[in-house]
Amino acid sequence: MSLTLKYFKSGRCCSVPQCKSKYTSQISLFLFPSDKRLQKKWAQALRIGKKITKYMYVCNSHFVKSDFTLSIPDIPVQRRRLKKGVIPSQNQLSPI
Template identity: 35%
Template sequence: MVKCCSAIGCASRCLPNSKLKGLTFHVFPTDENIKKKWVLAMKRLDVNAAGIWEPKKGDVLCSRHFKKTDFDRSTPNIKLKPGVIPSIFESPYQFQEHSYSVMDSPKKLKHKLDHVISELEDTKESLQNVLDREKHFQKSLRKTIRELKEECLISEDTARRLDVFCWECCQESTE
């Protein structure tokens, strides 16, 4: 089973090529005081227990949540220095901006709905203007084709092809 970083918003996975990319994964400390500091630094809540999240035996944090100075690189296997606390995390407040994390009041929802409806009406009006301009352009183009044919500047066959092409293009854009 692939291990995933336990930090909120982190998509790091422990894959065979992770080490080659400089990404390492670290189990939570067995020392309860340091483990508690790790968990508090993460600011991760357990929604089901309505409290602070508790790591399980196999849970890990990736190296992205530690400073470069937190690592002991004197051995071939990169390790964390004793007593180090992770300190690099996305702000948990950014996740509260999404509609799925905080329910808005009915008044605020109504305001948002009114805004969306207004934008939709503006978009419909804009689309209708584009379609009207396209019809006008199509009529103008057909008139130009007819005039070119009447003045013998294009052949009957070319005029027919252009007219068909013009009609097909306008049909495709309205579908």
């Protein structure tokens, strides 16, 4: 039982099918947006065929550099933040 609890505490990973990225200092994870219309666009773009939950993440490799912004200019170390309304466009599964 303790292994299961430990997994849930530290087991954040990308929800995109076939992506194995987990949170590290080099990989950022982003929660799905709370806006239902934008959630649907993300799910379609990434071909996620299951219900979106509040615990689902998408890693930074599914976005392009221009999708990110720095919240405070001139500060060298900051968390990556997504610009409002962006849709992931990278590393998608090939069409069947």
